[in-house]
Amino acid sequence: QQQVKQSPQSLIVQKGGISIINCAYENTAFDYFPWYQQFPGKGPALLIAIRPDVSEKKEGRFTISFNKSAKQFSLHIMDSQPGDSATYFCAHTESGSARQLTFGSGTQLTVLP
Amino acid sequence: GAGVSQSPRYKVAKRGQDVALRCDPISGHVSLFWYQQALGQGPEFLTYFQNEAQLDKSGLPSDRFFAERPEGSVSTLKIQRTQQEDSAVYLCASSLERGDSYEQYFGPGTRLTVT
Structure with a gap:
């Protein structure tokens, strides 16, 4: 059961x-x-x-927008x-858990030169 | 400083063989997690240690999977009688777990191929 889409x-x-x-997310x-962020052959690296x-957090070119009422969050790369x-x-x-991460299915980003 | 290291980076095993995968967490990190990442998928949780105590092993897919962290530092994930469906990248992550810091730092992973 996917808990984050x-x-x-x-x-x-x-x-x-x-x-x-x-x-x-639902819960x-x-x-x-x-x-x-994960490059081929590397482990995932924490971005933000x-x-x-x-509701929002910005670090350099990366911004997370969080909408609690809609249960949605997004990553913007400027x-x-x-x-x-x-x-x-x-x-x-999840609060009260062992703090293990549950991951989404991933997005493969290609930035053309 | 040194990050999380894992060895070997690549492992090829014949079906039925036992394998052992090693994780060296960041020094001083209390928490250690193992994840399994199938090709094209996100990592999935296997097990969690706080110091030497294994507090959650709910993600281990079968009793062929066993993990230990006897001195609260280095951890080993062992897979007995490997099967083809065990082929995946096995990732280790560590976390300081101080205050409300939940940040997990991942190693490069061990790619296991079972033939």
Whole structure:
């Protein structure tokens, strides 16, 4: 049972454009929402994370927007670069749990030069 | 500083063989997690340690999978009598677990291929 639905499955963006990846969840007990970036042959790397008491968090070119009432959160990559081409995963943890991450299905981003 | 390291990076096993995968977490990190990542999928949780205690093993797919962290640092994931469906990348992550910090840092993974 997938607890977080991620879209789109793949995304192609021109250099300098904005990449937007969306995730939707159902369980309101989820209380930590990170985004991970993964390059082929590498482990996932933490990009940015947010808690549900904050509506937006920005770090450099990466922004998380969080809509608690809609149970949705999204990753925005501003001024996308070819080096951003990777697979992106949203994830969450659940309060009271062991804090294991449950991941979305991933979005393969390609930024064209 | 040094990140999470895993060894071997690649492992080919014949069906029925036993394998052992090693994880060296970031020094001082209390929590250690194992995940399994099938090709084209997101990682899936296998098991969790807090120091040397295995507090959650609900994600282990069968009793052929066993994990340990005897001294609260290095961890080993062992798979007995490997099957083809065990082929995947096995990821280890560690976390400081201080205050409300939930950040998990992943190693490069071990790619297991069962032939």
